[in-house]
Structure formats: structure tokens, C-alpha cells
Amino acid sequence: MDFEGKKIIITGGASGIGKAITEGVVEGKGHAIIVDMNMDTAETVRQHLGKENVSCYKANLADKQATREVFSKILEDFGQIHGLVNNAGVVSTVPFEQVTQEEWDKVIAINLTSVYTAINVLFPSMKANGYGRIVNVASVAAKRGGGLLGTSAYAASKAGVIGLTKAVAREGASFGVACNGVCPSLTLTPMTAGMPEEKREKILATIPLGRGANPKEIANVVLFYISDLASFVTGEISDVDGGVTMDG
Numbered sequence: 001m002d003f004e005g006k007k008i009i010i011t012g013g014a015s016g017i018g019k020a021i022t023e024g025v026v027e028g029k030g031h032a033i034i035v036d037m038n039m040d041t042a043e044t045v046r047q048h049l050g051k052e053n054v055s056c057y058k059a060n061l062a063d064k065q066a067t068r069e070v071f072s073k074i075l076e077d078f079g080q081i082h083g084l085v086n087n088a089g090v091v092s093t094v095p096f097e098q099v100t101q102e103e104w105d106k107v108i109a110i111n112l113t114s115v116y117t118a119i120n121v122l123f124p125s126m127k128a129n130g131y132g133r134i135v136n137v138a139s140v141a142a143k144r145g146g147g148l149l150g151t152s153a154y155a156a157s158k159a160g161v162i163g164l165t166k167a168v169a170r171e172g173a174s175f176g177v178a179c180n181g182v183c184p185s186l187t188l189t190p191m192t193a194g195m196p197e198e199k200r201e202k203i204l205a206t207i208p209l210g211r212g213a214n215p216k217e218i219a220n221v222v223l224f225y226i227s228d229l230a231s232f233v234t235g236e237i238s239d240v241d242g243g244v245t246m247d248g
């Protein structure tokens with residue numbers, strides 16, 4: 001896909017699905033801007049893909065103020081941002097009764113509030129430029145109430161992401177700002193690497209394709225939405241889930 005001349009931010013772009021998106025942006029000759037809390041892995045990705053093709057910014061997206069500051073700084077440094085992929089996230093796997101207030105707040109802060117903050121900082125400038133492509137990574141958990149990998153806090157945060165995606169799409173459409181979402185199911189990344197074998201087997205049994213996704217398979221759909229190939233698509237939530245959801 002062609003990203004020549006485009007500057008695209010990827011949160012969590014240092015690992016898993018985010019890393020595959022970063023690689024796709026650079027393959028398409030765009031400039032990838034990673035926002036991540038782990039600068040070791042981000043720098044490794046940068047070295048690998050070429051320093052001139054990737055920039056790295058450190059932020060803990062659980063911290064609202066730090067999140068606002070980092071996106072403001074990026075905007076100041078780059079002038080125009082063409083694309084934003086809100087991909088960073090954390091999973092929560094405990095049953096509802098064991099979800100503490102602290103865990104709830106953390107999951108909502110990283111998975112949902114940071115998505116609001118990032119878009120809130122960038123939206124006015126995308127609107128002024130008449131161009132913006134936003135993609136939010138939700139999860140199959142948002143549509144099913146969890147149950148595969150993440151549970152209630154995770155499902156609620158990702159369902160919030162879907163609502164936010166559609167609202168931003170609605171308000172951005174007449175200004176050239178598109179906003180779409182993807183809902184992956186089990187994807188083979190560091191997030192899922194430590195999962196007990198028994199749980200993995202149970203999850204795989206619910207996926208018609210019978211396997212977990214390679215991160216690139218999720219990235220391909222995100223990259224499509226970030227690219228101009230998706231010029232007539234906004235407010236769409238794509239299941240990239242091996243056939244789990246199959247809704248209308």
C-alpha cells in the first residue's frame with residue numbers, strides 16, 4: 001500500500017500487531033511514528049526499519065496528561081499528521097467479581113481514554129487539513145462481552161472504542177476525517193504468548209479458521225483503512241477474527 005509522504009502514528013507500535021502495522025507503513029514508504037512505553041523494543045524496530053523511516057516517542061498511555069503532551073509534541077514536531085492508529089492496549093482476564101476498581105480504571109485508561117485523548121489532540125488539525133485517517137484496534141471481546149481472551153473490563157473498554165469510532169466517523173466525515181475500527185480475535189503476539197495451552201485450545205475451538213492470526217493479518221486490514229484505498233469507508237468496524245463473529 002502506498003503511504004508515500006504520509007506521517008502515521010501507531011500507538012503500541014513496538015510490539016505484536018502494532019509492530020506489523022509499523023512495518024507496513026514503512027514498506028509503503030510512509031513515516032511511522034511509534035508511541036509506546038517500551039523504548040527498548042521501539043528503538044529495536046527503528047534500527048531494523050531505518051532511522052529515517054521511524055520516530056519513537058515514549059509515553060505511558062495510562063497517564064492522561066502525559067498522553068495529551070506526547071500527541072501535542074508530535075503535532076508540533078511534524079506539522080501534519082495523516083494517520084493515527086490507536087493500537088496500544090492491555091488485556092484483563094479475571095472474572096467480573098475479581099475486577100478491582102484499580103484494574104478497571106487502568107484498563108479503561110489505556111484502552112479507551114487514551115484513544116479519546118489522542119484523537120482529541122489531533123482532530124482539529126486533521127479537520128483543518130481536510131484529511132485524516134484514524135483506525136482504532138478494538139477486539140472481538142467488545143461484541144461478545146469477552147469470553148475468549150479478555151473479560152468484562154477489557155470487553156467494556158473495547159466496546160467503548162467501537163462507539164467512539166463511530167461517533168468520530170460521524171463528526172469527521174464532512175471534513176475529510178475517516179475513522180474505522182478492527183476487531184481481532186486470538187492473535188499470536190507477546191500479549192497472548194504466555195497463555196496456558198488449555199485456554200488456547202478452548203479459544204481455537206471457537207475460531208472457524210481453526211488458528212490464531214499472524215499479526216500481519218490484522219495489520220493488513222488496519223493498513224487498508226489508513227490508506228486511500230479506503231476512501232469511501234468510514235465508521236466501519238471490521239471483524240478480523242477468523243470467522244468468530246459473522247454478524248450482519
Ligand SMILES: NC(=O)c1ccc[n+]([C@@H]2O[C@H](COP(=O)([O-])OP(=O)(O)OC[C@H]3O[C@@H](n4cnc5c(N)ncnc54)[C@H](O)[C@@H]3O)[C@@H](O)[C@H]2O)c1
Binds near residue numbers: 088
Ligand atoms: N493479541 C490478541 O489476541 C488481540 C486480540 C484482540 C485485540 N487485540 C488488541 O490489539 C492491540 C495490540 O495487541 P498486541 O497483542 O499486539 O499486544 P502487545 O502486548 O504485543 O503490544 C502492545 C504494545 O502496546 C504497548 N503498551 C501497552 N500498554 C501501554 C501503555 N500504558 N502506554 C504505552 N504503550 C503501551 C506495549 O509496550 C506494546 O508495545 C491491543 O489493543 C489489543 O487489545 C489483541
